[in-house]
Amino acid sequence: MGRSTYRAEAENHVSILNRARYHSDNPTNAGAHRDNTNRKRILIVEDNDLSLMLLNDFLVIHGYETLEAGHGLEAIKLTQDNKPDLILMDIQLPDLSGLDATRILKQDDQTKCIPIIAVTAFAMPGDEDKALESGCDAYITKPVILDNLLRTVDSFLSPFSLTGGPSIINKSAKPPITVEM
Numbered sequence: 373m374g375r376s377t378y379r380a381e382a383e384n385h386v387s388i389l390n391r392a393r394y395h396s397d398n399p400t401n402a403g404a405h406r407d408n409t410n411r412k413r414i415l416i417v418e419d420n421d422l423s424l425m426l427l428n429d430f431l432v433i434h435g436y437e438t439l440e441a442g443h444g445l446e447a448i449k450l451t452q453d454n455k456p457d458l459i460l461m462d463i464q465l466p467d468l469s470g471l472d473a474t475r476i477l478k479q480d481d482q483t484k485c486i487p488i489i490a491v492t493a494f495a496m497p498g499d500e501d502k503a504l505e506s507g508c509d510a511y512i513t514k515p516v517i518l519d520n521l522l523r524t525v526d527s528f529l530s531p532f533s534l535t536g537g538p539s540i541i542n543k544s545a546k547p548p549i550t551v552e553m
């Protein structure tokens with residue numbers, strides 16, 4: 373079948389289970405995967421190279437286009453130049469914090485409508501408030517549970533967004549897949 377050629381690249385079991393539901397275009401049309409015009413684009417801001425690679429691969433496998441930034445200033449520049457559909461924003465970065473980068477983007481009329489999901493390792497009381505005050509639209513903590521990440525991303529970008537979708541799919545009773553960062 374047509375879909376099998378698309379699946380030829382390395383994938384794991386979970387990604388195959390989830391693809392049809394999360395692909396943001398026409399899930400019945402394998403050709404849609406090669407047509408970039410309708411794919412949603414996510415900027416991943418993460419200074420840990422391995423985490424960046426894992427998040428990138430995960431989102432690409434689930435039908436998203438990605439951009440990558442390793443620090444805050446690069447994230448701002450890439451956002452202004454490319455207008456991604458969503459930003460996954462690490463909070464601890466080598467230059468600006470993710471919160472400062474978020475404030476700058478949310479004060480700019482050209483970029484303020486782009487949803488920003490904060491990703492932070494230091495989940496302390498009050499951190500969520502700080503993230504939301506800076507303008508972040510959602511907040512997830514590390515280690516990132518990939519199903520939760522996908523559900524959050526999906527809630528902003530997918531026309532098929534269904535509350536509780538991933539938990540329905542995840543009934544194979546595998547433990548959640550997490551990314552330590």
Ligand code: MN
Nearest residue numbers: 419462464465
């Ligand atoms: Mn970091």
